[in-house]
Amino acid sequence: MIRxxxxxxxxxxxxxxxxxxxxxxxxxxxxxxxxxxxxxxxPAVVFDTLARLIRHEFGPNSLVYARNVTDVDDKIIASAExxxxxxxxxxxxxxxxxxxxxxALGVQAPDIAPHATQEIAAMIAMIERLIEHGNAYxxxxxxxxxxxxxxxxxxxxxxxxxxxxxxxxVEVAPYKRDPADFVLxxxxxxxxxxxxxxxxxxxxxxxxxxxxxxxxxxxxTIDIHGGGLDLIFPHHENEIAQSRCAHSGLxxxxxxxxxxxxxxxxxxxxxxxxNIITPAxxxxxxxxxxxxxxxxxxxxxxxxxxxxxxxxAQAKNTLDRWYGFVDxxxxxxxxEHEPFPNHGRVLPGVIEALSDDLNTxxxxxxxxxxxxxxxxxxxxxxxxxxAVNGARLLGLLTSSSEEWFxxxxxxxxxxxxxxxxxxxxxxxxxxxxxxxxxxxxxAEGIVLEDGPGGTTWRRE
Ligand SMILES: [Zn+2]
Numbered sequence: 001m002i003r004x005x006x007x008x009x010x011x012x013x014x015x016x017x018x019x020x021x022x023x024x025x026x027x028x029x030x031x032x033x034x035x036x037x038x039x040x041x042x043p044a045v046v047f048d049t050l051a052r053l054i055r056h057e058f059g060p061n062s063l064v065y066a067r068n069v070t071d072v073d074d075k076i077i078a079s080a081e082x083x084x085x086x087x088x089x090x091x092x093x094x095x096x097x098x099x100x101x102x103x104a105l106g107v108q109a110p111d112i113a114p115h116a117t118q119e120i121a122a123m124i125a126m127i128e129r130l131i132e133h134g135n136a137y138x139x140x141x142x143x144x145x146x147x148x149x150x151x152x153x154x155x156x157x158x159x160x161x162x163x164x165x166x167x168x169x170v171e172v173a174p175y176k177r178d179p180a181d182f183v184l185x186x187x188x189x190x191x192x193x194x195x196x197x198x199x200x201x202x203x204x205x206x207x208x209x210x211x212x213x214x215x216x217x218x219x220x221t222i223d224i225h226g227g228g229l230d231l232i233f234p235h236h237e238n239e240i241a242q243s244r245c246a247h248s249g250l251x252x253x254x255x256x257x258x259x260x261x262x263x264x265x266x267x268x269x270x271x272x273x274x275n276i277i278t279p280a281x282x283x284x285x286x287x288x289x290x291x292x293x294x295x296x297x298x299x300x301x302x303x304x305x306x307x308x309x310x311x312x313a314q315a316k317n318t319l320d321r322w323y324g325f326v327d328x329x330x331x332x333x334x335x336e337h338e339p340f341p342n343h344g345r346v347l348p349g350v351i352e353a354l355s356d357d358l359n360t361x362x363x364x365x366x367x368x369x370x371x372x373x374x375x376x377x378x379x380x381x382x383x384x385x386x387a388v389n390g391a392r393l394l395g396l397l398t399s400s401s402e403e404w405f406x407x408x409x410x411x412x413x414x415x416x417x418x419x420x421x422x423x424x425x426x427x428x429x430x431x432x433x434x435x436x437x438x439x440x441x442x443a444e445g446i447v448l449e450d451g452p453g454g455t456t457w458r459r460e
Contacts (some may be wrong), residue, residue: 220252
């Protein structure tokens, strides 16, 4: 039984899918005009992990996971104008980067990745319905959602009206009947990307994109809607209002799941504050994607995560220990695509932890505990494999220990011959030469380990 915290009811409840054969999950995806930072990577990794858990518990084909791509937006238009290119040049470039960066973090592609520019007809149809129902109105080429027309508006963020208006820095515009009303459609000037609509040439607002895509690809009510905490208001509040009013009051999602912020010391990591670090930069510094993934999972998803060098170093240290364990039990042979040993059974403690509102820190601790008992020389049974399978369920331990310790751009033959040279020197009691070779290799990022079976090497 999976229990999840639902932001709407503010409680942790049993996750009972509407249809266990077709569980539906939607997560708000990237606006593709710049490189994703670690704060953007957190929801991608968190909901990837939740998707893996659901598939493990309900079956490999039980889940339809959709994550959209916002490829029409004022920031995209501004970037395109600054570079003097078509917006599609910007959006294709940054979508490609997004998929590369998330792929490096072990994030599997969602089942459906709808693009806003491909879904305009569905958005227009939804806006027309909202106008018909009296929940939206046209004014000066814009279509606005009428917030006072929806008595339940504010149900997710639980803010009162004045706080909402103040908190959202809502734009006061002459075409708005109420300051809280938000844009469903806006006009595009000549030379700006736009589509023909009943209200003239224009483009959609951001919020309506998700409501229309969810309806078209997943249905009126979905099981899980996810995203970062910062999307609760106004984005998710507006999605709820649009979808509920378009669907005669049916709820948009059974569970609203939100991940916490990533902060850099004391401030939230955000592009507007200029304190971002990207997975691309961290990978270029030599960190492994798997290390970054573990670091992102090291805090519970609803808690804030402080992104520090220490968090990365701890994640690396954990994986060194885990891969060392795999190395000892499999003699370096544990290729990525080999079937799971022990019928894929996962350490029960890992499933229990993940089923308790995706408690990844506890799941990681369960795996580490098995590995620690191995290090203490306790004789283990099948839980060796269960621990490895638990790590793999989390998208970790996906390489071979050989690749983890010795993979990369190394001339293996040269290293082996220098190790042999050093062994000869030691036999001849020429310790100065032996030490020199060890220090030279260390300077190249290679650490030697002398053991009873001879000398082995690994990346530093
Ligand atoms: Zn959305």
